[in-house]
């Protein structure tokens with residue numbers, strides 16, 4: 001089974017990412033192709049990048065980097081659940097990405113974005129694509145954007161909009177297929 005890490009890519013204490021990521025992780029488990037690990041960036045609480053060497057060196061001096069490295073390394077694929085801030089992805093998430101290099105490389109990734117406004121954070125996901133490509137990750141062809149997030153999360157959790165489960169299933173199918181391709185390449189190399 002593909003080891004899928006569902007990363008809740010927001011660190012605000014009241015982040016909408018948590019209830020959304022919890023639902024996404026449940027759907028990923030139900031999909032059948034994945035062994036799912038939820039990852040909450042808020043709990044991981046990385047500082048700003050403070051390693052003296054480039055991440056590409058793999059030389060890490062801080063325990064928080066080694067822990068983050070081990071966690072990301074243990075995944076075969078990812079789902080990023082990310083908000084949009086001022087038209088783009090968030091600084092803490094970019095920082096968390098920049099901490100590592102080899103650990104992301106070649107791995108499939110699906111994007112689930114959300115925002116208060118009507119775009120559902122699609123511009124943030126678009127903005128992230130060149131970053132993922134630079135890391136030689138394998139972004140899924142399909143992605144999910146959830147608009148009007150303010151009206152969907154509350155004490156009851158996440159009120160799932162109609163049709164969202166089907167759209168997420170498409171992303172999960174894409175990630176599963178990309179992970180299969182990657183595994184097949186590893187066998188033939």
Ligand SMILES: Cc1cc2nc3c(=O)[nH]c(=O)nc-3n(C[C@H](O)[C@H](O)[C@H](O)COP(=O)(O)O)c2cc1C
Pocket residue numbers: 010011012014015016017083084085086087088114115116117118119149150
């Ligand atoms: C700094 C900041 C900037 C935001 N900018 C936008 C924006 O450009 N467009 C939008 O639709 N919503 C924007 N929002 C609303 C967020 O998409 C919404 O509050 C979402 O829940 C934030 O994610 P979080 O709960 O994980 O922090 C912004 C929120 C914050 C905190």
